[in-house]
Amino acid sequence: MKNNFAKNPSVVVIGAGMTGILMGIKLREAGITDVTILEKAHKVGGTWRENTYPGVACDVPAHMYTYSFRGNPEWAHRFAHGDEIQSYFETVAKEYGISDSVRFNEAVDECHYRDGKWYLTTSLGNRLTADFVVAATGILHHAAYPEIDGLDSFKGDKFHTAHWNHDVSLEGKRVGIIGTGSTATQVISEISKTAGHLTVFQRTPQWVCSVPDKNYSETDKARLRGNQKLMTRLSERYAFAFRNIFTAAVTGNKLAHAFVNWTTRRNLRKSVRDPELRAKLTPNYKVGCKRLIFSSTFYAAMQRDNVCLETTAIQRISERGVVTSDGTEHALDVLILATGFHPFNFMRPMNLTGRDGLSIDSAWAKKVQAYRSVCLPGFPNFFLMLGPNTPIGNYSVIAMSEVQSNYVLKLIDQWRRDSLETVEATEEAKARFNAYLKAGMGKTVWVGGCQSWYLDPDGDPAMWPYSWEQWAQEMEEPDLGDFHRGLPARIAPAERVPPQPAEKAA
Numbered sequence: 001m002k003n004n005f006a007k008n009p010s011v012v013v014i015g016a017g018m019t020g021i022l023m024g025i026k027l028r029e030a031g032i033t034d035v036t037i038l039e040k041a042h043k044v045g046g047t048w049r050e051n052t053y054p055g056v057a058c059d060v061p062a063h064m065y066t067y068s069f070r071g072n073p074e075w076a077h078r079f080a081h082g083d084e085i086q087s088y089f090e091t092v093a094k095e096y097g098i099s100d101s102v103r104f105n106e107a108v109d110e111c112h113y114r115d116g117k118w119y120l121t122t123s124l125g126n127r128l129t130a131d132f133v134v135a136a137t138g139i140l141h142h143a144a145y146p147e148i149d150g151l152d153s154f155k156g157d158k159f160h161t162a163h164w165n166h167d168v169s170l171e172g173k174r175v176g177i178i179g180t181g182s183t184a185t186q187v188i189s190e191i192s193k194t195a196g197h198l199t200v201f202q203r204t205p206q207w208v209c210s211v212p213d214k215n216y217s218e219t220d221k222a223r224l225r226g227n228q229k230l231m232t233r234l235s236e237r238y239a240f241a242f243r244n245i246f247t248a249a250v251t252g253n254k255l256a257h258a259f260v261n262w263t264t265r266r267n268l269r270k271s272v273r274d275p276e277l278r279a280k281l282t283p284n285y286k287v288g289c290k291r292l293i294f295s296s297t298f299y300a301a302m303q304r305d306n307v308c309l310e311t312t313a314i315q316r317i318s319e320r321g322v323v324t325s326d327g328t329e330h331a332l333d334v335l336i337l338a339t340g341f342h343p344f345n346f347m348r349p350m351n352l353t354g355r356d357g358l359s360i361d362s363a364w365a366k367k368v369q370a371y372r373s374v375c376l377p378g379f380p381n382f383f384l385m386l387g388p389n390t391p392i393g394n395y396s397v398i399a400m401s402e403v404q405s406n407y408v409l410k411l412i413d414q415w416r417r418d419s420l421e422t423v424e425a426t427e428e429a430k431a432r433f434n435a436y437l438k439a440g441m442g443k444t445v446w447v448g449g450c451q452s453w454y455l456d457p458d459g460d461p462a463m464w465p466y467s468w469e470q471w472a473q474e475m476e477e478p479d480l481g482d483f484h485r486g487l488p489a490r491i492a493p494a495e496r497v498p499p500q501p502a503e504k505a506a
Ligand code: NAP
Pocket: 057, 058, 059, 060, 140, 146, 147, 148, 178, 179, 180, 181, 182, 183, 184, 186, 201, 202, 203, 204, 291, 314, 338, 339, 340, 341, 451, 453
């Protein structure tokens, strides 16, 4: 592609999941030819490659969960199954020539900035130098294992949902599952069909909204084939509904919240007839405080004869099963941990240092924050996709990545035309941005009296508290006043504590 820029940067993209593929496509479209994509695994797909548990699906409608420029007429379900999504990303990566240029089975171990360049060392011992680094490393990929006494003593089969052991058949077995989040509800809906007996260990009930699935017929698919316009219209319709109902409901729109509250409570009332079970499944916090669960199958699964809901606290794990605080030992053959992820690990275990030896652990020692989610002061020419306070939630994370990738490309363009010597947001801009976020949190539902991965260790939501439209509009053009012009002041040695050994990925 011909362009009028003075410079053509070298860019390393870390990760070939949904965002890494997108960045590869966008960088090439922008005429940037020196792009290296490094992927730790053997194929593209990120979270959809990793999560293969029974029932894995996306609870955002499939036609909305696609790249805006590449609709998919082949979706078989309104809520696409994991393997369909994986296959979509593999197809798009191939079509756009991304898969051929990814270096697979090569993780980034070290990533250090010095005098205008990034120096990377990979797991294969290779060294790379780049002008820019884009961390497309995803959000929820470090499985969280519960801190329960005796967890390792269990003699049966045990695994986390993110590392499903497909060699273990559940048919006819006594299965226990810890957790009732978005993942667990999908797993429970599926495995309750075959397990001999399933005990669901619930610490906190969840609000569940029913949006029925739909199978797309061959006629439906034929209508969409070759018609990107129609697919875009379909996607926009879903996005409009999700934004104005679910996103609005959690960010302070009272009417939207009243509606979601009503429909969610009604779903529980209508779906679960037994008052005792219903009481156990009823949360005591606001609808939407934890990520809202979309499922039209979970409550039915919980009422199968072979399923039992256990709400007594877990005391410990024994060799034979789970012991609850009332002294009961629930004997199990298989124990499934649907206990979620460490949401603030981001690029770990990569060892990352920015300008003047500032390590990411030092930069985030007090709080995990960024400027506009993607820029980290002290880390010039480095972008963290889907970073803190991205408006994740019940919406398409692909749409978020597209907005952020356009923003990042505009910043790289500033460097290409020499308007910015390096792209680095100032500390003041970050502080101002985070104060602005904090000011909006009070009216959101996340401060509605629950615990969830949305909250950071200080109890502050790491979310975007305003509307989607406001976010997209503010991300439209970078405000160059928030970036360093010329050489920034050196980072004080006190802030440069040596890098800590990064937490290993599970
Ligand atoms: P999660 O929402 O963090 O849920 C973890 C579950 O494990 C909770 O029920 C939690 O209980 C329970 N738990 C954790 N530690 C425990 C302990 N020590 N003892 C007892 N229970 C314990 O994790 P997730 O279900 O994997 O979902 C994480 C996120 O992944 C979602 O919010 C969503 O963003 C994403 N996701 C998306 C989809 C999709 O369809 N788009 C599907 C799956 C996941 P408490 O509630 O009491 O903490």
